[in-house]
Amino acid sequence: MEDQGNNKTLSLIKTSTSSNSGFLERGRRIKVAAEMGLAESSRGRHWSRALRDRLLRRIGNGACGCQKEGLTPSKVAEDLVGEEGDDEVIEMARKLRALQKLVPGGEDLAMDRLFEETADYVEALQRQVNVMRALASLLGMLEKEKRLMGG
Amino acid sequence: MNCRPPPGRLPPCFLNLNWEQSMDPTSHFESALSSIVSSPSSNSPAPAERLAVNNFVGRLGSVYNSGEISPQSHYMTTPLNSPPKLNLSMTGYIGHPQPAVGSPPFSANPIPIAHLDQFSADPGFAERAARLSCFDGRNYSAFAGQFGLPEAGKLSRSSSSQSLKAIGPQTGLPERGKAKDAESGNAREESSVSDPVSASGEVNLKGSGETNPRRRKAAPKGRGKDTALPNSAMDPPKAAAEEDSNAKRSRSAEDDGTEKESIKPKVEQNGSGSASGDGGQKQGKENNAKSPEPPKDYIHVRARRGQATDSHSLAERVRREKISQRMKLLQDLVPGCNKVNGKAVMLDEIINYVQSLQRQVEFLSMKLATVNPRLDFNNVANLLPKDMHQTCGPVSNSVYPLETSGAVLSYANQPQQGAPFHCVVTNALETECMNPLDSTLYQNLGNRQPYVNGFGDASSQVNNCHHS
Numbered sequence: 356m357e358d359q360g361n362n363k364t365l366s367l368i369k370t371s372t373s374s375n376s377g378f379l380e381r382g383r384r385i386k387v388a389a390e391m392g393l394a395e396s397s398r399g400r401h402w403s404r405a406l407r408d409r410l411l412r413r414i415g416n417g418a419c420g421c422q423k424e425g426l427t428p429s430k431v432a433e434d435l436v437g438e439e440g441d442d443e444v445i446e447m448a449r450k451l452r453a454l455q456k457l458v459p460g461g462e463d464l465a466m467d468r469l470f471e472e473t474a475d476y477v478e479a480l481q482r483q484v485n486v487m488r489a490l491a492s493l494l495g496m497l498e499k500e501k502r503l504m505g506g
Numbered sequence: 507m508n509c510r511p512p513p514g515r516l517p518p519c520f521l522n523l524n525w526e527q528s529m530d531p532t533s534h535f536e537s538a539l540s541s542i543v544s545s546p547s548s549n550s551p552a553p554a555e556r557l558a559v560n561n562f563v564g565r566l567g568s569v570y571n572s573g574e575i576s577p578q579s580h581y582m583t584t585p586l587n588s589p590p591k592l593n594l595s596m597t598g599y600i601g602h603p604q605p606a607v608g609s610p611p612f613s614a615n616p617i618p619i620a621h622l623d624q625f626s627a628d629p630g631f632a633e634r635a636a637r638l639s640c641f642d643g644r645n646y647s648a649f650a651g652q653f654g655l656p657e658a659g660k661l662s663r664s665s666s667s668q669s670l671k672a673i674g675p676q677t678g679l680p681e682r683g684k685a686k687d688a689e690s691g692n693a694r695e696e697s698s699v700s701d702p703v704s705a706s707g708e709v710n711l712k713g714s715g716e717t718n719p720r721r722r723k724a725a726p727k728g729r730g731k732d733t734a735l736p737n738s739a740m741d742p743p744k745a746a747a748e749e750d751s752n753a754k755r756s757r758s759a760e761d762d763g764t765e766k767e768s769i770k771p772k773v774e775q776n777g778s779g780s781a782s783g784d785g786g787q788k789q790g791k792e793n794n795a796k797s798p799e800p801p802k803d804y805i806h807v808r809a810r811r812g813q814a815t816d817s818h819s820l821a822e823r824v825r826r827e828k829i830s831q832r833m834k835l836l837q838d839l840v841p842g843c844n845k846v847n848g849k850a851v852m853l854d855e856i857i858n859y860v861q862s863l864q865r866q867v868e869f870l871s872m873k874l875a876t877v878n879p880r881l882d883f884n885n886v887a888n889l890l891p892k893d894m895h896q897t898c899g900p901v902s903n904s905v906y907p908l909e910t911s912g913a914v915l916s917y918a919n920q921p922q923q924g925a926p927f928h929c930v931v932t933n934a935l936e937t938e939c940m941n942p943l944d945s946t947l948y949q950n951l952g953n954r955q956p957y958v959n960g961f962g963d964a965s966s967q968v969n970n971c972h973h974s
Contacts, residue, residue: 378875386871393867443850450853457860467825470832473856477839480863487870494877 387414393483402472403479405460 387410394406454469455461458476461469837843837852840859846852 382872382875385875386868389867389871446850447853450850450857453857454853454860457857457864467829467832470829470836473860474832474835474839477836477856477860477863480860480867481839484863484866484870487867487874491870491873491877494874498877 389483389487392486393479396482397475397479400472400475400479401464401468402459402461402476409459 390406391410394403394410397403451466451469454473455464458464458469458473461472464472833849833852836856840852840856843852843855846855
């Protein structure tokens with residue numbers, strides 16, 4: 356029986372590995388779902404709205420494959436940064452721009468709003484990661500149980 | 507009084523000496539002791555209490571020596587019997603026992619005191635320690651404000667500094683009442699803070715003093731040096747809170763002190779350009795012309811000594827303070843950000859952290875894809891134990907599996923109902939089984955490695971198994 360299970364496993368793995376797109380596709384879908392859940396978890400936030408818009412747009416455009424990302428001109432960080440030396444200003448501007456890119460909807464946020472949104476986004480991400488990790492471990496445990504019970 | 511010094515800590519004997527020798531603050535001690543006695547769950551006799559307090563202070567000393575700053579949540583001061591966790595508050599305080607009783611600590615980073623004899627030198631120290639112990643954490647921000655802690659964050663700095671000042675003159679008042687007075691008397695007090703502070707203008711102010719010429723950006727920089735000292739007097743309450751964000755600015759402070767016009771940000775230029783002329787003349791007059799601000803405004807900016815009060819600079823200052831507040835917030839969120847004080851470094855940390863969190867989400871979603879290849883969350887609740895042969899619905903419809911993940915988790919956690927979930931997984935796995943993958947992934951997860959490591963390992967394993 357175990358051999359049967361192993362053979363089946365191997366064959367299934369073969370089939371699954373052959374259908375790479377299936378796995379990746381599934382993973383991507385799950386990721387989209389995860390991000391949607393993330394956005395839903397903090398509804399009122401600017402980044403949440405931006406994330407949702409981005410996801411919906413991507414889903415909508417996914418079929419035709421076009422990547423229409425309306426990049427709003429990012430606020431020049433030099434305006435946002437306080438007093439700094441010249442190099443420092445450039446450094447800071449670069450970092451702020453990087454942060455703007457990371458946080459959804461951050462491109463059109465000024466520095467103080469950006470930090471606010473970042474803080475909230477970080478919190479939501481932490482929560483999301485916890486949930487997903489718990490889910491994954493739960494499922495893993497269940498599978499292990501199933502295997503142990505001679506499934 | 508027993509003198510049992512905990513190993514490696516401040517010998518309570520010191521404190522005992524102070525405790526018993528105290529002539530003037532005797533009344534303080536009595537009131538403090540009475541408040542200790544009245545604190546909940548504290549029903550032990552006096553000597554034991556004193557012991558506990560000494561132990562408490564000793565622990566504070568040791569904690570302080572470790573230079574550790576605990577997160578803000580440790581503000582909660584517990585009654586004597588529970589282990590004290592006043593790390594943060596006392597670190598801020600202990601750093602400067604020398605200044606007069608009413609003066610606030612000056613630096614955001616407590617200077618680790620290797621020599622604990624400073625404790626004994628301060629007769630009021632034990633009293634303050636006792637007072638600390640009687641807080642039951644009701645008024646966190648005011649409590650933090652008592653010691654002018656920068657991490658108080660939410661409490662405006664003017665009120666924190668002046669609430670600290672309020673400690674000095676008032677002796678036996680209950681802390682809570684004092685804190686409330688402190689907060690209500692917000693604007694009024696700040697000017698009075700400046701006097702003792704300037705009186706004790708010390709080395710501590712040096713760090714903040716450097717930031718001052720820079721902070722008064724609207725004022726002509728030529729006069730920065732003249733008024734640097736009186737400015738520094740007013741600044742510690744705020745500088746203490748903002749020193750980390752001003753650390754970079756202080757570097758350019760000297761340059762700005764010499765230059766008339768700082769070239770840096772355009773916004774500032776507008777403000778400085780328009781106000782440089784006025785600010786210079788206003789400076790002398792502003793020093794004494796501090797009218798009490800009407801408390802009705804919710805955005806309160808007090809013009810500090812020597813600073814121009816035109817709207818540009820005020821707005822700038824408000825903005826900067828908001829930004830530094832937010833950065834503090836972020837600092838608390840991002841692990842390991844407490845030690846760094848530079849804006850740029852912190853930004854780096856934040857960016858790294860956000861990136862890693864995003865990657866984690868991605869990785870976990872991929873992992874979930876392997877773990878439950880055909881799990882249909884929408885139908886989990888409908889499953890019955892008998893339904894072993896139910897084939898799972900297509901995965902494509904579970905576009906939002908995680909929306910119901912919470913329900914799934916709670917559902918599956920109940921033992922009697924875990925079976926259907928289990929069965930679903932069973933069915934799913936029978937049709938498309940990826941056991942070796944799962945086992946390796948599960949092991950990685952079970953190890954609970956720190957996110958960076960577990961990340962890399964598990965993802966590489968996924969890749970390996972996937973290509974095998």
